Amino acid sequence: MAGVFVAVLVLIARLVIVQGLMGANYEKIATIERVGKVRSQAPRGQIKGSDGTVLARNLESHSLELLPAKVKTDRVAAIVGRLRELLDMTDSEVQQLRAELVRDADPRKRQPLVVRRDLVSTHCPYDSSQLELTSEVEYRFCPVCGRNFEPIPARKACPFDQRKLQSVPGGDGMRCSSCEREFSSADLCPYDHHALHHGHHNLKCPLCQRTFNDEVAVLRANLHLLPEARLQSEIQREYPFRYLASHLLGYVGYVTDADRAPLLPWLPPRYALTDRVGRTGLERAFDQALRGIDGEQVVVRRSGTDESAKGMDDLIAGLQPRPIVAGLTLRLTLDLELQRVAKVAMKDVFSGAAVVIDARSGEVLALYSKPSFDPNTMSGKRAPHGKTGSDTAAYAPLLDKAIHAFPPASTFKIVAAIAALEENIVNPATTFHCPGYYDFGGRRFHCHSKRGHGDVNLREAIRSSCDVYFYHLGELLGLDRLESWARKLGYGELTGIEIHEAQGRLPTREWYAQHVKGGYYPGFALSTAVGQKDVTATPLQVARVYSALGRDGILPNVTLVQGFEGPDGKLLPRLPRPEGRDLPVKASTLRFIRNALLAVVNDEGGTAYSSQPTNVVLAGKTGTAQAAQRPRPDMIERLKADPLALGRLTTWMQNDHAWFVGYAPAEDPEITVAVFVEHGGSGGHNAAPIAVKIVESWFARHPHAKAMDAPAGKGRRKAANSEELDETPIADPESVPTVPPEDDPANRPAGEPREAPGGAADEVLP
């Protein structure tokens, strides 16, 4: 008895401690428990084009989840039946859901089961435009193939694009070949002859004219019948232009454990579990700025008699909610119209890239890489219609080819030309004979022209891209001098663009010793001089170098970003960008090169003579890189099932890479265009026309004073040519040998620091 007494006394003593002495403390904790802080995610900043068009934004996305732990076995049939009624689920989806629900697994360990993501509510799943309410539109739904059918219109033309309707093979339905809509009057699916479900849609997309049901509203209204289900909403990153600028925008993805790991072990994790982080492109480069700062809200749980809680008000006041700092909006230099033009201009090529930069400031105006991908699906959005059977995987859709390094081919010849002129190895009058090949070290190096170019001087060599002339220069210069001049000109270095870019490779003797069996061989210099062998450069790098050539030797720093937008939509002041650097090249050399580049496009015999823009004078250089390859074994494996696609791939890979890089207007460049077509054929025929389309579009919208004066059309060709030949003393092909650049009185003395680029140009062009 005494023991029992003692035990009870111990309990009471403990109670006195807990309730009497520390009671106030516990009461406070208990009150705090009712008031808590909740993290609230800051909205991610938008990304806008130069004209303010939104390229990346946030949309609310809803998904329907089932909680398997709450689903009782006898409710499965009811749940599945109800969902099928509400959501237009196909039979296979229904079966999958049922199988998932009755699966024998520990309900404690099961994750919520997502029945459908990205439910339609306010925005069109196809083009993200705001949906409009419409009177109920009848439609039919096939539970086997999942197609929606609209009633056949009275006129046998598609009501959306007025194309003639085609009958569905083996059925009585109609189909529009252009917009891929299906029409059906019968109650059987024309494809698989299964009974159709009837239903009504009440939302309509003003852009694509598709109709939808407001799935979120329907589910909300019926959620009381489905206690096992819940609607989850989250903020979804959305890229309205989908394929247009996906590479430079990048995409976002859920955090991984590696992302969350704190920088120092004692710091808190860097991201919350549900955060998303930028994975590629600008989303990754500016992740921190776009992300903003998450806020903390104070919430009162268990409302009811809140007033009666002691010290509640003080507590709430003391908790200090932290406001959300929204992510900054990023304004790009990207000209959306030009980007679209670049995309359309490349519609006939399989793979490649087009870069347009402002020749003066280095601002990127367009940066398109093909094939492209949809960053929406990469960011976890449901693709509205699964694109199956596509073989774009073989063409590396995720690779941004505008900033990936490829052999620059003949566009690299200006390096050898400038090096040779600067080192006084040749002067513009020096001629070499081109018989169509060049024998060196027991090997015959071919020119692209089998018949040869005959006796050519440097200007003609650049104009017709004579390989033999540059083999000579390569031999005379040697690899080391080629490499050092390429580096001086801006090859092999980062362009300064904000997204992750390739650096390109300028091989040296050491590099060959390390990476090539047999080490360096003098013939490599010859190949390097014509941009072949192991030298690589990105289209963006090449565009930057040519900008410098066009703009009196000022190598701009490339940028994609105008700056961040403040809350009022005005640009915030940004840190001054580093000035472009001067090329250590004499003005006379530059002038000579500019003249030669002008001849490439505008002189008969130039490799891009057939590609001249109608509204501006273009100067540039073509390139054709020998790059015949066979498909990789894994590609062959992947495409085994589709011999047609494999054949297409094999044929494609046997072609050369085509390059064109140029600036316009030739006398005072505004923009520099670089077009790279992977396995596209020849630079003059396959790459230059794309560049011309881009340039024409730009100057159609930004008329250039000088270009306006020039007569349009074919007649302009000669006139423009002669006009320009008159302008510069060494422009005339015949006069080239007679005027050594150094002695030209019109030139500034070599090495004298240049003034502003505009001033220099005026000086040269009277």
Add this chain to the structure above:
Amino acid sequence: MSDLARMRQPSTLIGLFCVLGLCAIAIENLHFADSMLGTTYHRSQTIWIVVGLIGAGVTARLDMQFVRRVSPFVYAVLVVLLFAVLFFGREINYSKRWLELGPANIQPSEFMKMSIALMLADWFDKKRSQTPWKLRQLLIPALLIGMPVALINREPDLGTSVCVALIALGVLLYDGVQRRTLVMALCVALIGVGLAWKFDIIRDYQKGRAETWWHAMQDDDKTPDTGQGGANRDNWQAEKALWAVGSGRVAGRGDDEARVSVLRHVPFVHTDFALACFAERWGLIGCIFLFGLYLGLVWWALHIADRAQERFDALLAIGVAGLVFWQFFINAGMVIGLLPVVGLTLPLLSYGGSSALTVLIGAGFLLNIALRRKAR
């Protein structure tokens, strides 16, 4: 002296007052918890208590010889049922303790607490010896105790198996054992507990419960994480209970306040943490009164054991005292943060028909002994 006169003895009146008081408090407390959570446990518990009180009345009039004859069969049936629970038991909160019999779920382990007391009292009385018990003489009682303890532990139900063992130990100690035997038995028990901890308990039960709570937390998706740790901590439930108890202060909280308070976060306010509910509402004063009721009940049992003329009666009363005391002590200790959390109900106060029935039948036995005592 007539039965009615014996009923009027102060000790019996105290005992009956305690039992009936606890029953009343239990129903009121459950009603409050129901009003808080929108459940209806208090109704079925009322039925169980009425059944239990009738059972107690019947037990009080039973012939003890009959009880002694029947008790081995009851014990055997309960052991079989404990086996059956392992295979056909109904799983609630991830442990199998219940058998579905018609409209009711019964929990054989609860009845086993009473049955083990009966069995041991019977066995010790039959094999009576004048000297304290030696270790090897205790082999059969050890078997009788060990089998249900192991079975209950398999369910898993650590709290009840410990409780059964403690009840048995109480009976054993009261009957007297050699000091050497006691020391050795304690050593064996300690080693056994150590081994069980290492190989069995940790693996099945503790981890299982940790997971249970982890998932219980996750299901409650309306509770935002405050970043204060929450479910990650093992003692999450104990902490919440402690907050509730502490919030009661000396005089207790108003019902409205308690309804929206931290109590909503306390797990199992109907069963294992019923005391937390009571303590928040009635405070220190209420708790002392409640503890007084339990103390009175235990005192009544010990008082009867003291005065009993038969060894069997004394041992049985000790068993009932142990049954009430150990459950009360362990449960109260765990709710107010003295002991680690084990799944054990508070006698009568916690929801549970089998538990209430067992305690009330135990009280019936006490009454039985009390009414017979002076007759011989």
